[in-house]
Amino acid sequence: MNLLTSSPPAIRLTDAVARVAQRLDADGIGVEKLGDDDLLKLLSDTAEARKALELVVASASAEVSRRSARDRGYGGLAQRKGLRTGTALVQQITGLGRRDVTRAVRAGEELALMTPFASEPVTPGTGTWSQTAAAPTPAAPEWLQLVRDALVAGTLSQAQFHAIRAGLGEPPVDRYPELDAEFLPQAWSRAVRLLLDEAATLPVEGLRNQARIARDRLDPVGVTLRFEERFAVRSFRRWIDESGQRHAHILFDDEAGAWVDALLQAALRPRRGPRFVGADAAERARDAEADDRTNEQLQYDTIIAVLRTGADADPQQAFGDRQPGVRILVDSSAITAIDERGAARVTGVGHLEDGGHALPGGVVEAHLCDAGAIPVVWAPDGRPLDVGRELRLFSRKQRIAIAARDGGCIWPSCGAPISHCEYHHIDHWWDHHGRTDVDDGVPLCRNCHLRLHNQRWRITRHRDPASSADTYWLHPPPDPVTGGIGDPVVLRSKSPRRFGAA
Secondary structure, X not given: OOHHHHOHHHHHHHHHHXXXXXXXOOOOOOHHHOXXXXXXXXXXXXXXXXXXXXXXXXXXXXXXXXXXXXXXXXXXXXXXOOOOOHHHHHHHHHOXXXXXXXXXXXXXXXXXXXOOEEEEEOXXXXXXEEEEEOOOOOOOOHHHHHHHHHHHHOOXXXXXXXXXXXXXXXXXXXXXXXXXXXXXXXXXXXXXXXXXXXXXXXXXXXXXXXXXXXXXXXXXXXXXXXXXXXXXXXXXEEEEOOOOOEEEEEEOOHHHHHHHHHHHHHHHHHXXXXXXXXXXXXHHHXXXXXXOOOHHHHHHHHHHHHHHHHHHOOHHHHHOOOOOOOOEEXXXXXXXXXXXXXOEEEOOOEEEOOOOOEEOHHHHHHHHHHHOOOOXXXXXXXXXXXXXXXOOOOOHHHHHHHHHHHOOOOOOOOOOOHXXXXXXXXXXXXXXXXXXXXXXXXXXXXXXXXXXXXXXXXXXXXXXXXXXXXXXXXXXXXXXXXXXXXXXXXEOOOXXXXXXXX
16 A cells, blocks of 8 residues: 555646646647646645645655664665765755755654554565555554644645644643643644635735744743743844954844834835824825835834934834834733732733734733723624724724724735734725724735725625624625626635633
8 A cells, every 4th residue: 555656645646737738738838838827727736736745755765764763774775875864865865955945844744553464575675665564553643633634635835834843843732731621633633724724815925924833822821931931032133254354143022023113114004004193194194105115124213213212202203193012902801900000910812913922821921011991892782892984994993993893904825914004994985985993994015005996806704693793805806807706705804812811
């Protein structure tokens, strides 16, 4: 029995390659001759073939690594081919980088654990191999089997597979002896299902980030441990190169990094953030367009300006109508008053409004002391802070509530943080007499907001009568060539709240 020749990956590979070959020009690739639909289908079929080939490369790389293990000595496969390690042998054959080979080997090892057979040499050093039954391996936990099955089925690419595995990690059951032994594995399974559902619309980096957020929601103790590890290695290093150019390299701790991010986001907001931010918005937008500095140069000038002016800098002069600051989301159940003065103890973790990264309770307590809190009430009917049609723009509290609900630009595959977002009335305030209610507002970054209006996309809300839960759908405009209308796509929240919490 051979996993790669008797399982669906081999069938998917041959079918996808056949479809790709049918669309290629006999004398070359010829993609410029394809229509839009055929071009996208070609790319999709190529991606399908690549995912299946990645399984072959991963399994073969892992097997080469196993046959080249150090304990085989000079009889190992790599040594017989004149190379020191299996990784070096795979690199020589495939032309892949060391990191890519390491990742392929790890994926292949995961696949091997799903195979009831393993290879063993008949005579060490002879290069003769046969298939023999391997010792039974323990059944994988459900959450891990879900990720492995998705890799084999082609739902995940190898990069997406590693993004979930590396970001989510293993359930730290030993860290919580007071919990039932199945609680965290079951929570991990729920998180994996959600991540698999979102993988089709997230880039690999975004998928890895969301996997880390899911892990932090389910492992609050680990948030503090990881925070302390990164805090311990914070550093600032400077040097001058041979031409006299000065360089710097910074490793931030989580809290300081979030503050610097907020600072730079504020400096860049006139270029890529919300447009409707005050009476002088048009003038500030014109000034931003006239500025010929790159974003990197603007960020550099901002940091230098802050260092020079220090704490006495006028925030209105530097950043416009919103002073930079770090906003943290905390579930009310994680905050407990512990003394007569009302001092708060945070037993859970907080999540940055921009990006969703977790911060330990101690950092949240420090911010509560320094900046206070803004309560967001989550009513059972899901309608907090409604103002009807009395106000054209969403209020500050409404924007905070929408940000906590959706976590960033809600457009599929867009990773813009909430600080870049404007708030769109799904029933247009003017055209459709839409209400300025939280339920009828969604966050969109400037690019996505303009795309929606200019290309006539549409967002609708559907409420489940039984649960009162809202689902938002993105409807594409009619195709300008065929006039056909594509299927709507469900819009998913990017808030860390969607993963639940331990």
